[in-house]
Amino acid sequence: MVSEKPPRTARTRLAVAGARAATNGALGTRSRRRAVAEAMFPAVLLLGLGFAVAGLASMIIWMLIEGTPRFDAGLFTNPPSRLFPEEAGYRPAILGTLYVIGGVIALIVPLGVGAAVYLEEYADSSRWFNRMFELNIQNLAGVPSIVFGILGLAFIARGPLSLGFVAAAGSITVAMLVLPTVIIAAREAIRAVPSSIREGSLALGATQWQTIWRQVLPASLSGIITGVILAVARAIGEAAPLLLVGATFFVTSDPHFFEGSYTTLPTQIYTWARQPQEELRVLAAAGILVMLALVLAMNSFAIWLRNRYEQRW
Amino acid sequence: MGMPAMVNRTAASGAGAGSPRRSLAAAGPRYGERLVQLLLGACAAFSVAVTAGIVLSLLSGTVDFFREVPIGDFLFGTEWAPSFADARFGVLPIVVGTLNIVFWSLAVAVPVGLASAIYLSEYAPRRVRRAVKPMLEILEGIPTVAIGLWALVFLRPLAEDVFPFLPWNTPTSVGVAGVAVGLLIVPLVASISDDAMRAVPAGLREGAYALGAGKMRVSLRVVFPAAISGVVAAIVLAVSRAVGETMVVLMAAGARPSLTVDPTDSVQTMTAYIGQTATGDIATGTVDYYTLFAVGALLFLLTLGMNMLAIRLVRRFREVYE
Numbered sequence: 060m061v062s063e064k065p066p067r068t069a070r071t072r073l074a075v076a077g078a079r080a081a082t083n084g085a086l087g088t089r090s091r092r093r094a095v096a097e098a099m100f101p102a103v104l105l106l107g108l109g110f111a112v113a114g115l116a117s118m119i120i121w122m123l124i125e126g127t128p129r130f131d132a133g134l135f136t137n138p139p140s141r142l143f144p145e146e147a148g149y150r151p152a153i154l155g156t157l158y159v160i161g162g163v164i165a166l167i168v169p170l171g172v173g174a175a176v177y178l179e180e181y182a183d184s185s186r187w188f189n190r191m192f193e194l195n196i197q198n199l200a201g202v203p204s205i206v207f208g209i210l211g212l213a214f215i216a217r218g219p220l221s222l223g224f225v226a227a228a229g230s231i232t233v234a235m236l237v238l239p240t241v242i243i244a245a246r247e248a249i250r251a252v253p254s255s256i257r258e259g260s261l262a263l264g265a266t267q268w269q270t271i272w273r274q275v276l277p278a279s280l281s282g283i284i285t286g287v288i289l290a291v292a293r294a295i296g297e298a299a300p301l302l303l304v305g306a307t308f309f310v311t312s313d314p315h316f317f318e319g320s321y322t323t324l325p326t327q328i329y330t331w332a333r334q335p336q337e338e339l340r341v342l343a344a345a346g347i348l349v350m351l352a353l354v355l356a357m358n359s360f361a362i363w364l365r366n367r368y369e370q371r372w
Numbered sequence: 373m374g375m376p377a378m379v380n381r382t383a384a385s386g387a388g389a390g391s392p393r394r395s396l397a398a399a400g401p402r403y404g405e406r407l408v409q410l411l412l413g414a415c416a417a418f419s420v421a422v423t424a425g426i427v428l429s430l431l432s433g434t435v436d437f438f439r440e441v442p443i444g445d446f447l448f449g450t451e452w453a454p455s456f457a458d459a460r461f462g463v464l465p466i467v468v469g470t471l472n473i474v475f476w477s478l479a480v481a482v483p484v485g486l487a488s489a490i491y492l493s494e495y496a497p498r499r500v501r502r503a504v505k506p507m508l509e510i511l512e513g514i515p516t517v518a519i520g521l522w523a524l525v526f527l528r529p530l531a532e533d534v535f536p537f538l539p540w541n542t543p544t545s546v547g548v549a550g551v552a553v554g555l556l557i558v559p560l561v562a563s564i565s566d567d568a569m570r571a572v573p574a575g576l577r578e579g580a581y582a583l584g585a586g587k588m589r590v591s592l593r594v595v596f597p598a599a600i601s602g603v604v605a606a607i608v609l610a611v612s613r614a615v616g617e618t619m620v621v622l623m624a625a626g627a628r629p630s631l632t633v634d635p636t637d638s639v640q641t642m643t644a645y646i647g648q649t650a651t652g653d654i655a656t657g658t659v660d661y662y663t664l665f666a667v668g669a670l671l672f673l674l675t676l677g678m679n680m681l682a683i684r685l686v687r688r689f690r691e692v693y694e
Contacts, residue, residue, distance in 0.1 A: 069578065069598075070573075070598075073576060073594060073597060073598050074575075074576055074579050074580075074594075076593070076594075076597070077576065077579065077583075077585065077589075077590070077593055077594035078531075078580060078583045079578040079580060093586065093589075094586075096588060097586040097588045097589075098585065100587070100588040100591075101491065101495050101587075103487065104487045104488070104490055104491035104495060105487075105491060106487070107483055107484045107485075107486070107487025107488055107491070108484075108487060108488040108491050108504065110480075110484050111484050111488060111508070111511065111555065111558045111559075111562070112504075112507060114511075114512075114555040114558075115507065115510065115511045115555075117522075117526070118514065118518070118519065118526075121522060121526045122518065122522070125525070156563060169415070170415050170418055171415075172415075173411065173412045173414075173415030173416070174412070174415040174416040174418065176412050176413035177409075177413050177415060177416040178416055181409050181412060181413065182416070191420065192416045192417070192419065192420060193591065195419055195420050195423050196419050196675060196685070197417055197679070197683050198423070198679050198680065198683070199422060199423055201609070201612055201675060201676075201678075201679035201682075202426065202616075202672065202675060202676070202679075203612075203615070203616025203617075203643065203671055203672075204616065204618065204646060204677055205616065205618045205643050205646050205668070205671070206426060206430075206616070206668055206672050206675075207426070208646070208650065209426075209429060209433075209664060209665060209668040210403070210422070210425050210426045210429050212429075212430070212650065212664075213429035213433060213665070214425050214428075214429050218429070219654065223614075235422045238418075238419060238422070239419065241418065247586060266398075266402065266405055267405060268404070268405050268408045268409075276406070287645050289513075290445050292513055293513070295515070295518065296513075296514070296515025296516065296518070297515070298515070298516070298517045298618075298619050299516075299618035299619055299622075299643070299647060302618075302647050302651050303646070303647075303650040307651050325515055325517045325619075328517050328518075328521070329517050329520075329619065329622075330624070332517070332520070332521045332524065332622075332623055340521070340525060342531070343521055344521065344525075347515075347517065347518045347521060350515055350517075350518070351514065351518060352607075354513055354514070354515060355510060355513070358509065358510060358513045359506075359510075362506050362509060
């Protein structure tokens with residue numbers, strides 16, 4: 060009987076290579092050294108992980124030490140000032156961030172969830188334009204944030220929309236930047252709803268939209284909310300695209316949404332950090348504490364929500 | 373909505389014609405359903421419109437730029453001084469600045485990220501895994517302005533204390549900024565590689581264990597090669613992130629375009645140039661203004677190429693094992 064060679068897929072090739080390597084090791088003369096290496100290896104790996112954790116810890120501890128002296132009520136209620144850095148605060152910047160984020164939420168929830176529902180529930184992936192939507196969203200997620208700033212500058216602040224350098228322009232720019240994040244997260248949440256729920260609903264005579272609205276969306280709500288919170292947390296800290304749509308003005312009065320200059324928390328921090336005075340850097344660090352507290356609280360809430368409501372069907 | 377009407381019509385057709393079979397298809401056109409589908413499709417199409425907007429805005433500005441500056445001068449020139457009276461538009465110095473950042477960030481993110489991924493997927497007990505994963509997610513969520521300030525005010529003096537023999541002449545330096553960017557992309561490298569390694573079937577590991585291999589050999593010789601396409605995808609995405617990172621390099625790497633490989637020097641990157649120029653007052657229609665678009669287009673093409681490659685690689689490891 061002729062023994063036929065099995066088809067050599069990537070898996071079998073790897074298994075064979077692994078097996079060969081392993082036997083060589085067991086029969087070789089260097090097994091003692093190997094045992095030492097085996098014992099050392101996890102320590103080396105932990106060193107790598109420790110480096111990342113140490114970086115994160117040093118970052119947060121340094122911010123706390125640097126920013127705490129200026130972490131007072133005036134930080135939230137006072138306007139910025141170059142002349143009196145001890146008194147200066149972030150009031151217009153915080154309001155500006157709230158405006159921008161409000162606009163972002165109003166845009167990304169309908170657009171992001173709508174696109175996700177379409178791609179998961181309606182799109183026939185054999186049609187070329189549906190495949191294009193898919194590839195397009197994946198690519199859009201990887202476009203550098205500053206490039207969205209260029210889009211905002213050429214299309215929203217100037218050009219076709221011509222909104223001017225106002226909070227609304229910043230809002231639309233950042234919304235487009237975080238939209239792919241929302242779509243990808245919402246799609247995953249919708250995909251996790253088992254098809255038996257859809258089939259049950261359809262069998263009872265519900266239309267496709269009734270099924271989506273009353274069964275699929277409620278079942279995937281926690282996942283969608285998690286995605287939206289993560290996207291908003293990212294939007295709060297995003298400074299690069301806003302540099303191009305006017306958020307670097309020195310604003311001392313409260314901003315408006317559609318008119319007048321505005322600034323945001325991250326861009327105001329950047330402006331202070333560029334100044335050479337020590338007091339202004341402390342002020343920047345204090346501003347980062349505010350922003351970090353906000354972002355970390357939102358991220359932790361999102362992670363908690365995901366773990367708490369992660370449904371196993 | 374259209375429910376009662378539909379019920380009546382089915383009842384009427386069923387009773388009136390007396391046909392033996394009833395159709396299961398909707399009796400009438402459902403305009404509401406069609407409208408909803410159309411609206412949702414429009415939401416999905418919006419993201420294509422965003423991409424189109426990016427391409428159009430970059431393209432029109434770039435075309436205007438190349439009307440003033442020959443394309444050869446831009447791509448191969450070695451002097452970058454677009455806002456000087458005697459303007460020079462050689463993009464190489466800021467491309468080299470970006471490559472410097474990529475080099476130093478990968479020098480941190482690849483070993484740290486891969487070590488973390490191997491530890492998390494092969495060694496970590498469940499408890500550790502559940503504590504470390506959110507920590508990496510938190511690191512990923514820290515605003516880049518914060519990391520930039522930390523690099524400038526904390527990491528830079530620290531680097532001077534640790535390596536006093538190096539010539540630290542400027543308050544900003546590309547090596548320090550690169551390390552900070554590296555820390556920023558560690559979570560990306562770690563989480564994608566971790567996913568790829570966990571997707572390797574347990575059978576491969578068990579086969580190697582059965583032949584007497586230790587955990588290190590299994591990790592390095594079986595799991596790692598089997599997950600290689602995911603690992604490469606993670607690194608490609610990390611490069612793309614490092615190329616596109618703006619705030620950290622703007623704050624910590626400086627604003628002096630130069631063809632240097634010295635980690636203590638300050639450089640300007642493509643993103644930092646865009647951020648810096650846009651922050652000042654800039655008039656539409658000037659060459660300065662169009663330069664933004666030309667550099668932006670170059671940045672977009674570079675990252676787009678890398679992202680496409682990464683998407684392919686990720687798809688491959690999904691296909692093999694899932």
